[in-house]
Amino acid sequence: MTSSLHRLYSFRRCPYAMRARLSLLFAELQVELREIILKNKPAEMLAISPKGTVPVLQIFDATVDGAVVEESREIMVWALAQKDPQGLLDAKVLHQANDLIEQNDNQFKYWLDRYKYADRHFEMTQTEYRQQGEDFLQVLEVLLTKNPYLLGDSATIADIGIMPFVRQFAHVDRDIFYSLPYPKLQLWLQHWLDHPFFLQAMTKFQPWQEGDEVVFFPS
Secondary structure: OOOOOOEEEEOOOOHHHHHHHHHHHHOOOOEEEEEOEOOEOOHHHHHHOOOOOOOEEEEOOOOOOOEEEOOHHHHHHHHHHHOOOOOOOOOOOHHHHHHHHHHHHHHHHHHHHHHHOHHHOOOOOHHHHHHHHHHHHHHHHHHHOOOOEOOEOOOOHHHHHHHHHHHHHHHHOHHHHOOOOOHHHHHHHHHHHOOHHHHHHOOOOOOOOOOOOOOEEOO
């Protein structure tokens, strides 16, 4: 069976893929989902995106049929540019949102990886890696003392773009995370963990194989 829907290659636990799926839910867009196994990436994905990372979105429409979007930030912006009923691309704060996501992707993620995989990085202790990552958590805590969301009274692309990475940081050691002096950040994270869209984004799917029936996301 084939589908004329846009096609998303995804991996459930990848924070980059999480934020791509969240953006599709907020944009009320349905796609064909192909869940992959990172150790056995399908040839169909590698043929359109040789770098072999997820998410990868293949767009099927009259203007750019078959176009490939390989970066999660670009997928988020593309999806919300199609439809943005909750105003996540609020122009008033978009520059600040982009700056925060940039800091998340280029600084926080560096320390997050070393904190999570401290047994592979011997330059510092796991505690020291965590403390380096906390610099960004402190920035978020200050923002959340002013508003329920990072940049105001409603969610923006910054919230859905950053939350999966804070979740990953928290899950390295939940007891430690919830003992840290970031009560607003902890409440914000829990709000997102309980959010219906996040629960839907974390639905489990069997890895895709050639010949499988089309899997729709959201179903």
